[in-house]
Amino acid sequence: MNFQTLDTIDVSGKTILLRADLNVPVKDGNVTDTTRIDRVKPTIDMLAQKGAKIVVMAHFGRPKGEAKAEFSLSFLPPVLEKQWGKPVAFASDCIGDPAQQAISDLKDGDILLLENVRFHGGEEKNDPAFAKDLAALGDVFVNDAFSAAHRAHASTEGLAHLLPCAAGRLMEAELNALASALENPQKPVAAIVGGAKISTKLGVLDNLVRKTDYLVLGGGMANTFMHARGINIGNSLCEKDMAEDANKIAKTAEENGCKIILPVDQIAVREFKENAPHETVKAGNMKEDQEGVDVGPETITAIKDILQGCKTVLWNGPLGVFEMKPFDTGTNEIAKAVAELTKSDTLVSIAGGGDTVAALENAGIAKDFTYISTAGGAFLEWLEGKTLPGVAALIERSKAA
Numbered sequence: 001m002n003f004q005t006l007d008t009i010d011v012s013g014k015t016i017l018l019r020a021d022l023n024v025p026v027k028d029g030n031v032t033d034t035t036r037i038d039r040v041k042p043t044i045d046m047l048a049q050k051g052a053k054i055v056v057m058a059h060f061g062r063p064k065g066e067a068k069a070e071f072s073l074s075f076l077p078p079v080l081e082k083q084w085g086k087p088v089a090f091a092s093d094c095i096g097d098p099a100q101q102a103i104s105d106l107k108d109g110d111i112l113l114l115e116n117v118r119f120h121g122g123e124e125k126n127d128p129a130f131a132k133d134l135a136a137l138g139d140v141f142v143n144d145a146f147s148a149a150h151r152a153h154a155s156t157e158g159l160a161h162l163l164p165c166a167a168g169r170l171m172e173a174e175l176n177a178l179a180s181a182l183e184n185p186q187k188p189v190a191a192i193v194g195g196a197k198i199s200t201k202l203g204v205l206d207n208l209v210r211k212t213d214y215l216v217l218g219g220g221m222a223n224t225f226m227h228a229r230g231i232n233i234g235n236s237l238c239e240k241d242m243a244e245d246a247n248k249i250a251k252t253a254e255e256n257g258c259k260i261i262l263p264v265d266q267i268a269v270r271e272f273k274e275n276a277p278h279e280t281v282k283a284g285n286m287k288e289d290q291e292g293v294d295v296g297p298e299t300i301t302a303i304k305d306i307l308q309g310c311k312t313v314l315w316n317g318p319l320g321v322f323e324m325k326p327f328d329t330g331t332n333e334i335a336k337a338v339a340e341l342t343k344s345d346t347l348v349s350i351a352g353g354g355d356t357v358a359a360l361e362n363a364g365i366a367k368d369f370t371y372i373s374t375a376g377g378a379f380l381e382w383l384e385g386k387t388l389p390g391v392a393a394l395i396e397r398s399k400a401a
């Protein structure tokens, strides 16, 4: 992938419009997880060090084009200051006089956060006039919001056509990690896909079986594949109406030389609750009142064996109901194995999307993966093989530069 980065574009003394994803979780007025803020820090540090004036654009929630107090970003500067270790000013609008005035007060290396870009309807409509109003504020557009790159909005896509642009450090890391996993990976490649349902990940599965050597299935979605093959799954979560889709994916896998790995045993319960009495049941032997909540020990061993022979692994979705102990065992065991292989430099491991980050953090090894993406929808759309508009614009503009 070819795109400009902070190493190839001149930012010194310039006013930089930095698109960041600061859509952080908030409870009772407090930010409960600062991961998204922390991940932008390398970009902030580098821009500040180079003496750029940093103007941060971000969205928060879904105000649908109206300035609504509950979606204001005005609460965020103190949190950013704490996490970034630098003062952060705030402008009460992301375009026009309030923004212009606040920018004219900035000195080299200063940071300004603009009010929620989604307070203007032109943002989500990718309205060229709104993009022009944003572009008027700065000299260079730096996009560090991979997690918003699947949306063609003014601050993620439109702006790239109006100013010289580059990927920020986080965007650069995401794109390099994703390319190393699917575009030019070291083979063999295994994809581990878990989670509840196949209906939400049909596109992902269809793309992965075309690009990987193994598709390891766990979680609720494995049941749908097992059911489609005529394997009894008892009372397990299953999308029976998706059996045909599951078989279609299995056929595509066969045509493309991808081996689908299904559980050979599962942990079965009669009550869906934490610490419910449970037993290991071989595939096909589930009783009618039992449901599978995790992969069993033989399956864990089989998956570990496959991973030993792989050079790249891509992971989305937990292998069991990881929120209820001890049914996080399968996910934890496989996560630990991936972490060990990564640490010994035999495996490149990329994970992301939805509950995956929480599941791997619960396993206590997230830091040992090669790369964990914090992007949800964008990561999944990329796994589907879709072009992300925000990324496409960066690449296209790099060609023009």
Ligand code: AMP
Binding pocket: 194, 195, 196, 197, 200, 218, 219, 220, 237, 292, 293, 294, 316, 317, 318, 319, 320, 321, 322, 323, 354, 355, 356
């Ligand atoms: P997803 O967002 O599709 O990745 O799904 C994640 C959810 O799948 C988690 O909340 C898990 O509890 C759930 N899950 C994983 N395995 C199972 C299973 N065997 N039965 C029911 N739910 C599951």
